[in-house]
Amino acid sequence: MIWSLLSVLACSKENPIKPEPAPPNRTIVYYLGADNSLYSESDDKIEALRVGFPGGDDHLVIYKDTRNESPELLEIYTDENGENQIRTTKTYSEQNSATGETFQQVLGDVQSLFPADSYGLILFSHASGWLPRGALLRPESTVRQMGITPIRTYTIAMDGSDELSLSEFAAVIPDHFFDFIAFEACFMAGIEVLYELKDKTDYILSSSAEIVSPGFLPVYSEALSLLYQPQPDLAGFAKAYFDFWNAQSGDYRSATVTVVSTSGLSLLANWANQYATEHVPEDNLPEIQHFDRYRNHRLFFDFSDYYGRKTNDEGRAKLKELLNTIVVYKAATPFFIPGQLGFQISNHSGITTYILQERFPKLNERYNELTWCKQTRHNP
Incomplete structure (x- = not known):
């Protein structure tokens, strides 16, 4: 009996029960x-x-x-x-x-x-x-x-x-x-x-x-x-x-x-370099979902709506797959401040992008200094 008890104690010493680790503060x-x-x-x-x-x-x-x-x-x-x-x-x-x-x-x-x-x-x-x-x-x-x-x-x-x-x-x-x-x-x-x-x-x-x-x-x-x-x-x-x-x-x-x-953002840059090769005419910008409320200019466009126009069906499918991985959660109301130069939200991928515009040459120069532009082949 004593020997058995000692054996149990010895085992418990060799294999102590480890407490659950405390969650990180x-x-x-x-x-x-x-x-x-x-x-x-x-x-x-x-x-x-x-x-x-x-x-x-x-x-x-x-x-x-x-x-x-x-x-x-x-x-x-x-x-x-x-x-x-x-x-x-x-x-x-x-x-x-x-x-x-x-x-x-x-x-x-x-x-x-x-x-x-x-x-x-x-x-x-x-x-x-x-x-x-x-x-x-x-x-x-x-x-x-x-x-x-x-x-x-x-x-x-x-x-x-x-x-x-x-x-x-x-x-x-x-x-x-x-x-x-x-x-x-x-x-x-x-x-x-x-x-x-x-x-x-x-x-x-x-x-x-x-x-x-x-x-x-x-x-x-x-x-x-x-x-x-x-x-x-x-x-x-x-x-x-x-x-x-x-x-x-x-x-x-x-x-x-x-x-x-x-x-997953580096993979998105790789996708842009491989697939986003089509030219989107500047005349098409009014068709692309925007997220700003200014009468005379637009600076924030939906990423998927724009880049989806710069690629083929295969590229669009791969873009959708990538965004489903990168964007953990997204939500948008149907309209945004409609009574004060607002807009309807028909496309919301969760990410926006600037699009180079001829009338903003100085802004385009600054845009090309960003890491995203340096690591992707940006084709307006």
């Missing part, structure tokens, strides 16, 4: 670049994030730069009573949040103060995709012409009149640093943006069109926790956002959203 950075016309939304955004933070071993850090205030690094944490609270961990001297230098500094501070196994980024600011400063409104010069009282919508980031460029933003992010980047900002679903960031993050959540104010705010309290799951549920978060706006009425029933896996 995650730090999500909310980059609130609102030293611009969005400043009035800042407090409501922060409160919604406070309510939605699930707590535990995870971190939620907010870089807040708003009008007439010193920038701050805030932490949302759960106190001993189980209540979510907000505290300031660092106050910065006046700085421009729309520079790569500032963004890099903030990332460094976050890594130092809130180390984690994984990181996510939510970026809230004005945005205009890959476009150079001022090109959204005046592409020929690289006047906004909307309704008299336009519905409010949200460059990668803007501080006053300064804009953070795509290349500068990508350059300061270490490779494979983020599990995901979510853009609470307009026009960020362009292939130009996605390709520039493909080595920086695993997934990107973005919008082909503008984002109607107040953006993600209505879903943070219920859906933020999805981003803290061991495998961040970007598709679930995107669906919650879309379902909210799709349930609205009138012009407010306006939303596009996409979640893309960046691992």
Whole structure:
């Protein structure tokens, strides 16, 4: 009996039962670049994030730069009573949040103060995709012409009149640093943006069109926790956002959203080089699905609608197969702000593209500097 017991103890020593590994802890950075016309939304955004933070071993850090205030690094944490609270961990001297230098500094501070196994980024600011400063409104010069009282919508980031460029933003992010980047900002679903960031993050959540104010705010309290799951549920978060706006009425029933896996974007570039060889006349541009609301120009077109015209049946079939792999989730309302120079959405592949246009030679030059253009044979 004693011998048997010793044998059992010996076996248990040799083959100890291993506990389930703890899920990775995650730090999500909310980059609130609102030293611009969005400043009035800042407090409501922060409160919604406070309510939605699930707590535990995870971190939620907010870089807040708003009008007439010193920038701050805030932490949302759960106190001993189980209540979510907000505290300031660092106050910065006046700085421009729309520079790569500032963004890099903030990332460094976050890594130092809130180390984690994984990181996510939510970026809230004005945005205009890959476009150079001022090109959204005046592409020929690289006047906004909307309704008299336009519905409010949200460059990668803007501080006053300064804009953070795509290349500068990508350059300061270490490779494979983020599990995901979510853009609470307009026009960020362009292939130009996605390709520039493909080595920086695993997934990107973005919008082909503008984002109607107040953006993600209505879903943070219920859906933020999805981003803290061991495998961040970007598709679930995107669906919650879309379902909210799709349930609205009138012009407010306006939303596009996409979640893309960046691992397949190199294959998309290979496809473009092999199959996208047909010329699409510029006269055909009005037939192609667009996602912007300007009377005199179009800058954001549906990727599949355009590139599908540049190839044959075999190429279109392969493109569809590729996009089904790359685009994890996509959704769009039938119309987008129809009462204010809006448009019908008949084609929504989840990714947009710029198309070279003769009347925008300076913009075309800048476009050809992007990684997507350098690695694909771009035939307008």
